[in-house]
Amino acid sequence: MPQVIGHRGAAGTHPENTMVSFQRAFEIGVDGIEFDVHRTLDGHLVVIHDPAVDRTTNGSGLVMAMTLEQLRSLDAGAWKGPQFAGQRVPTLQELVRATPPNVRLYLELKAGSVHYPGIEQELVDLLKAEGALERTQISSFDHRALVRLKEIAPELPLGMLTSCNHVDPVGMAREIGCEAIHPMWYWVTPDYVEAAHAAGLKVNVWTVDEPTAITMMKAAGVDGIISNFPERVKSA
């Protein structure tokens, strides 16, 4: 059975990247939670997917242009349903502290349209202060950020996120020093997994929601399945 990893908590049924979504994932009995990290204007690490708050809160604008106080004044749950009104954008510290010790933290460092100079050191400092470095894996599409993380904390497990069907994903992940490749699921075959395993790498696929796809990924031998519906991965 692959590791069951709740994408943004249990985002299929709950407002993504909020505490109620993560609590639901814990109730389901996930092995890990996946979530996304950005940084506020006043330097707080926060859990939200988009660079802007518009899609998942009742506010508007970039996270990097808001203070934590401004961000926390927004409702991050009501867009998913009135029963979730009052949810806030969690801080990374809040989420780490609320996560049971047996649940692994799959932290995705967001980068791209926005840039957060120095965030790699801040992540490592926070995780160390919380005693959570060993139960966290950091992934990113920004492979240069992964290289920086490796330099700062060689012991920190890393995941190489990719949405492309690369010629040599194993070589890329090894060059960075990752523990795992995180490919978009539909590129992944038994051969893909076998090549990764032969090189000592794990394969954690995203984002696998449909029962047929879940069955295919299990048959391919992946190590982890990241899903908006972790209950489906457990029961499939």
Ligand code: G3P
């Ligand atoms: O875990 C991988 C997946 O979360 C990456 O894509 O856009 O959902 O963050 P996205």
Ligand code: CA
């Ligand atoms: Ca993500």
